[in-house]
Every structure is written in C-alpha cells, then in structure tokens.
Amino acid sequence: MSEPAVSFREVARRWLVANAVSIFALSVNGWISFAMYALWDVGHAEPGSAQRIAYATVAAALSVIWSAIFARLTGPVLRLVVPALSQHKWLIANLAIGLASALGDIVWVYQRSSADLRSWTDLGAGKLVSFLVAVVLVGGFLGLLAGAAQVLALKSAAVGVRTWRLMSAASGSLTGLTILAGIALLPNATPVANEVGTQVIGAIAEGISAIVMLPALRRLEPRGYG
Numbered sequence: 001m002s003e004p005a006v007s008f009r010e011v012a013r014r015w016l017v018a019n020a021v022s023i024f025a026l027s028v029n030g031w032i033s034f035a036m037y038a039l040w041d042v043g044h045a046e047p048g049s050a051q052r053i054a055y056a057t058v059a060a061a062l063s064v065i066w067s068a069i070f071a072r073l074t075g076p077v078l079r080l081v082v083p084a085l086s087q088h089k090w091l092i093a094n095l096a097i098g099l100a101s102a103l104g105d106i107v108w109v110y111q112r113s114s115a116d117l118r119s120w121t122d123l124g125a126g127k128l129v130s131f132l133v134a135v136v137l138v139g140g141f142l143g144l145l146a147g148a149a150q151v152l153a154l155k156s157a158a159v160g161v162r163t164w165r166l167m168s169a170a171s172g173s174l175t176g177l178t179i180l181a182g183i184a185l186l187p188n189a190t191p192v193a194n195e196v197g198t199q200v201i202g203a204i205a206e207g208i209s210a211i212v213m214l215p216a217l218r219r220l221e222p223r224g225y226g
Contacts, residue, residue, distance in 0.1 A: 006080045012214055014080070018073040019210035023203050025069045029062040030202065034195045052109045060102030067098025081220045084157035093153040097146045135180055136173045143172015160219035167216035171209040178205040 036058050045051035071094035075087045147168020151161045182201030186194055
C-alpha cells in the first residue's frame with residue numbers, strides 16, 4: 001500500500017489554517033451585519049418591517065458568501081487526502097448549508113421580539129438539565145444534517161465518510177453548548193462591547209468545530225486506496 005504524498009500532520013495544519021482564515025471572514029461578516037443592524041435601527045423595527053426584511057436578506061447573503069469562502073479554503077485541503085473530490089460538489093454542498101442556515105432568519109423577521117438567551121441561567125435545576133439536553137440534541141441534529149450534505153460531495157471520492165457524519169453531529173452539539181455558555185457570560189455592556197464578545201464566542205465555537213473534525217479528516221481515504 002502506497003503512502004500518502006502529504007502526512008496527516010501537514011494536512012491537519014493546513015485544515016486548521018484554512019479554518020482560521022474562514023473564522024476571520026466570519027468575523028468580517030459579523031461586523032458588517034452589526035453595522036447594518038445599527039444603521040437601519042433593526043432592534044426597534046416592527047415584525048415584518050422593511051428594515052427586518054432588508055437586514056435578513058443581507059444576513060442571508062453574507063451566510064452564503066461565507067459558506068463559499070469556507071468551501072474554497074477547505075476544499076484544496078481535502079483534496080490532499082482525497083484527490084478525486086469535486087471542488088464543484090464541495091462548493092454546492094456548503095452553499096446549501098449556508099442557505100439553509102440563512103432561512104432561519106425568515107422566522108425572526110416575523111417574530112414580535114427576540115428571545116434573551118441569557119435567561120436560561122435562571123431556570124431551575126430540572127428545567128436547566130432539560131434545556132441543555134435539548135441544545136445538545138438540536139445542535140447534534142443540525143450538525144448531522146450539515147455533515148450529511150458534505151458527505152454527499154465526499155462519498156464519490158472517499159471512503160470513511162461515516163465518521164464525518166458522526167463528528168459533524170458532535171461538532172454541532174459542542175458548538176451549541178459553547179455559544180450558549182458564551183452568551184450567558186456576556187456582560188450587559190455597550191452594543192459594541194457585546195458584539196466583540198459575540199465575535200469571540202463565534203470564533204471559539206468555529207475553532208472547536210475545526211478541531212473536532214480532525215479525526216473525521218484522518219479517517220478519509222480515496223476510493224480504491226491501496
């Protein structure tokens with residue numbers, strides 16, 4: 001059996017670098033969204049208003065753009081492991097994930113108010129455990145769906161994709177818990193300070209996700225390898 005041209009250590013390094021750059025792009029997206037939110041006074045806009053629709057449209061476009069950036073950065077890294085991976089399919093899979101994520105804004109557009117996620121810390125012990133379990137399950141399910149979409153692009157070129165789905169689910173659960181914990185720790189400070197905190201939380205969550213996916217990356221092998 002021939003040895004891979006690039007060691008897994010190098011693949012892992014490039015994977016983490018690609019994700020770090022994508023996290024920076026995500027932060028840029030976040031600041032653009034924050035600027036639009038403040039400029040259009042979305043916080044005081046009525047449900048279904050033009051401001052909310054415009055803001056949701058921008059947020060959706062940014063989500064899709066970031067997904068394309070993520071695909072373009074990580075695709076070449078994956079091809080070090082599975083050279084036959086179609087960059088076109090990988091791009092489409094991640095664009096679909098970004099679009100699906102963006103569709104969640106439609107619900108927010110017509111809501112009377114946004115939920116304060118900090119309130120979860122005030123729940124009693126029993127409800128708190130139930131709430132955390134729900135976050136783990138929902139995050140895991142969403143991660144599983146995202147992983148399944150990516151596997152559709154991977155499976156024609158790679159074997160070992162089952163681990164990719166499983167680690168995607170684990171990544172979704174950990175991301176949900178990380179964001180929840182981070183939001184609970186955010187102080188009720190100025191909007192800019194809270195945005196900085198939000199960006200840090202998002203970066204940590206994405207970083208954890210990138211690390212969690214390393215075992216799945218290691219299990220990938222080209223079809224017909226050896």
